[in-house]
Amino acid sequence: MKSLAVLSLKGGVGKTTLAVHFAYFIHETLQREVALLDGDPISSSLRWHKRGEGFPFSVVPLGEDYGKHDWLVVDTEAHPSHQDIERIAAQVDVVILPVTNIESLETAIEIQPLLGKVSCLAVVNMAPPFPQRDGQEMRMALLSQGLTVASTLVRRSKAYETAKLEGTSTYHCSNRLGKAVWFEFDAVAREVVAHV
């Protein structure tokens, strides 16, 4: 089984949003069996799943058996301790670090020593739309610190909020830009999968 965890020391950077969409990508685009493990004490992924018709893959609360799948995607809690980070990193193939702002950038750099030998990929999330260059600048700053960073940025879009409210992915949500947003995410997801 291949596994990835989305984690950050900073809250609200898009861990749950990215984890849900990675799981959709693996299920619908790669057509592989995937379980989404909800490691958040307030069950953000499970709540998302219950708001709509339900995700077309398993969403498993922390502590429950997730069974055998091709892939495991782990959504993690908002403010993990250093021990939590070390424990999670030791159990997965890849750690994805969403970065949206200066604090998440700094903490992504700070937690590197806790990650051990696990492969790690930073993803710039909520990048403002073109022609603003904040996302690219964030990416360059991460690269200059020696991190591996996905070359595709995840743009800021209201479609992610619509998807969350409707209990589905951007592709299936009612936002008129949802499909375009999904295909942009597809490029990020391909980079992540290639990293595993």
Ligand SMILES: Nc1ncnc2c1ncn2[C@@H]1O[C@H](COP(=O)(O)OP(=O)(O)OP(=O)(O)O)[C@@H](O)[C@H]1O
């Ligand atoms: N690319 C994006 N564009 C627009 N909004 C986004 C994007 N990514 C996430 N969001 C929004 O930002 C908010 C925080 O996202 P999310 O809940 O995924 O973060 P989180 O890191 O899981 O938070 P927590 O630390 O509380 O678990 C949500 O309202 C979500 O819809």
Ligand SMILES: [Mg+2]
């Ligand atoms: Mg979350």
